[in-house]
Amino acid sequence: MSDNLITGLISVLIALVGLASLSVILSPKAQTSQVLQAGSQGFAADLNAATSPVTGSSGSSLTMPTLSMQGV
Secondary structure, eight states: OHHHHHHHHHHHHHHHHHHHHHHHHHHOOHHHHHHHHHHHHHHHHHHHHHHHHHOOOOOOOOOOOOOTTTOO
């Protein structure tokens, strides 16, 4: 992998973590545990899809995490 690609991926991950942190801090009704769970599920799905050509798994278990808007 080239250095530019790695730098770009790290930048995107940092931006996503920063945006998620900002939304949790600014929203008084934020459901922090659900936000963290959705983020970890998404990252795990991305990791599964990225490693599927090497591991032989189908990578088809990719699902979008859902967040409920209770109390809004």
